[in-house]
Amino acid sequence: MPDPKMRRRDVLLGAGVVGASALPIAAPPAVAQPAAPAATPAKGAAPAAGPAPAGYTFLKPSEQAFVEAMVDHMIPADELTPSGTDVGLAIFIDRACAGSWGKGDRLYLQGPWKQGSANQGYQLPLTPAELYQRGIAGSNAYCRKTWGKSFDRLAAADKETFLKDLAAGKIMFAGGIPGREFFTMAYQTVMEGLFSDPIYGGNRNMVGWRMVGFPGVGANNAENIKKYNDGTRFTVEPLGIADFS
């Protein structure tokens, strides 16, 4: 059951419906302000500030289409959450790639570069944002070769086959990047987008937290832990960083 507050993005970006090339890169401000009455302020008053627009800042159109298709496939709309795009996962991933993590913060990026054992961990000379871009290009090339279409246009069953093969390490992208490396990172960002604080763009309306009953950041449980040690479920409206700010 999608949250009505999230519908605006669907209209703007035609998530999962419109071909990538037709998507606007950034929504025009007039459309991005759903609070229409406030957009025509009384004479002499400053224009009201609306909520932050949710446009992409990093991903290119073909990458947006891939990421939206991936998060909608992994997190489909159902009785537990809206679709991945509506939960904000594509925007979360865009922001993560655009930010310091995406640019290789806290990643040792000095050569020489060698392929090690799995136990030696990540050994590619790519930042996460670069790996996302090359991984998407590699995925689409593989999907076109196998099914004649880019990933976002595949039937659900073919998307499933592709992601399972990617996860199982069966796909090597042209150019030598192991598909499994891309999957590991992409899957991590889906989990982060679903369950991290909504301030980062994902987990909108805290649907990831509501799905499991996680209370968020406001926990003061010194008394609760005494009361709720008999198997009774503790439920509370979750709170995020913005609720304390």
Place this chain on the structure above:
Amino acid sequence: MARKLPPVDIVIVGMGWAGGIMAKELGPTGLKIVVLERGGPRTTQDDFNIPQIRDDLRFQQRNELMMDVAKDTLTVRNNPSEEALPMRRLGSFLPGEGVGGSGVHWSGHNWRWADQDLKIRSNYEQRYGKKYIPDDMNLKDWGISYAELEPYYEKFEYTAGISGKAGNLNGKIQKGGNPFEGARKKDYPLPPLTAALATNMFTKASNELGFHAFPRPTSQMSKPFTNIDGQQLGQCQYCGYCEKFGCESNAKGSPHITVIPVALKNENVDLRTFSWVQKVLLDSTGKKATGVLYVNVLTGEEIEQPADLVILSGFQLNNVHLLLLSGIGKPYDPKTREGLVGANYCYQAGGGRTGAIQLFFDDRSFNPFMAAGGLGAVVDDFHYNQDFDRAKAGGYIGGATIAAGGSNARPINYHPVPPGTPQWGSEWKREVAKWYQGSVVVNGTGSVMPHPDNCLTLDPTYKNRFGQPLLRMTFDFHENDFKVMSHAVDMSAKIAKAMNPKMMFNNFSKAGWTSVPYQSTHNTGGAMMGSDPRTSVVNKYLQSWDVHNVFVTGAAVFPHNSSYNPTGPVGAMAFWAADAIKNRYLKNPGLLV
């Protein structure tokens, strides 16, 4: 050419638990003391404030409080025949950085390592015979006794604030505590934390099987607490943001709110942050340190700080790295098996990666997010219990503690599902939603004994941001470690079964060590202590045998790794060594043994 500063009496490298204890204990001597910390300053109100500190993405996923591996990391490999490659991101372990060091983000588990560990070779030779110890296991007595350390354990417990229940008070076994612990003169300063449902079920099941479960001793304050220096700590709120985080309530015993501010009340103690020590400088004989060379990381300037005494108090890995970079002691070579510095590197087994039993219940909610770093109960029957016959349990040395009760349930990483569940899609979501509230882990944590292949050396290829060789870690689990964990998993499963779950699964495997998922920050060894300069790097007072005005604190001096967490003896031995320096070394500088 480095700028040379006026000389001081003492330089301490690293401002975590050990550096803070040293500075606090030596401060009242009035000697000029400089503490060099490579990271920045930290305060509770500015760095651990609500709501920013409760940010799983920033602090757990992105490791903001930890060592920045873009600047300095280590290379890793499983055995000496592999080529080591850089650990390009943090994973298996998380050394801290900045004022407070790893003592800011630790989970708080606090143990007294007693003669079961400190006299390990003697114990096994006596009980099982000399042949029981494998020829290639460099098992060593530590050259120090529990009786010597007991007062210092107490001092650390009353400094950090530990919640727990005594099991052995002056030789008298106390019901509900750990009956196998070393005799203590005083109980813990605070009663145990409030037990959660999972803890109570584990305790009941264990005790019905004849084992001896007790609340895990830990440095979250069960009540507001004033420590022996008058520092005030708050009450734990069971918020579930503990082990990768600083505490906004000052309810976790951490150096930045205990020993460090007390040390800095002494005007002769000068803390310099953003000061990255590159090496200890030696005189022409190589037997005396003349000071240290460090870099002001804010400007890049190289600075020489002359000093009469140098105390290495960085994280275990960094202390060993500095010894190797400085040419103090003979470096260990895994091919010839000669040398000492870097030998006996050990880690811990378990850490949830292998050796855990996951239980699922569909008739109750555990509210797993009501948690604290050390919340839980432990069984020590297969570790410190000297009557437990290892020869009949697979024939191993060491042992494992078995525990239940979680430190957190932050859902980015905590969303347990039964094996065979899809990784995504509606079915995955339904399983996550179904089991999030109904899952418990019972897991073993195993000791790791020395193996001649496991060691720390300098890497021949890769460099840190200053062009210095990275530390190279060679490590894998070996047969004794697998025997310990195999038995621990059997015992964990026995307890788990008695908790009567709907389903339970065992993830034990003999998989080799991997640098990738987090396991524990319980790295030990590389500068082992002992009573003989031919077989140890430092003596019982943590003093370098080779360069007597260099002392090495922390877990680097452990000759093997226990199942217990390392911070208890790190703290106690820092107090112990500080006393020796204060009362004996400073009056008559020279070897203390």
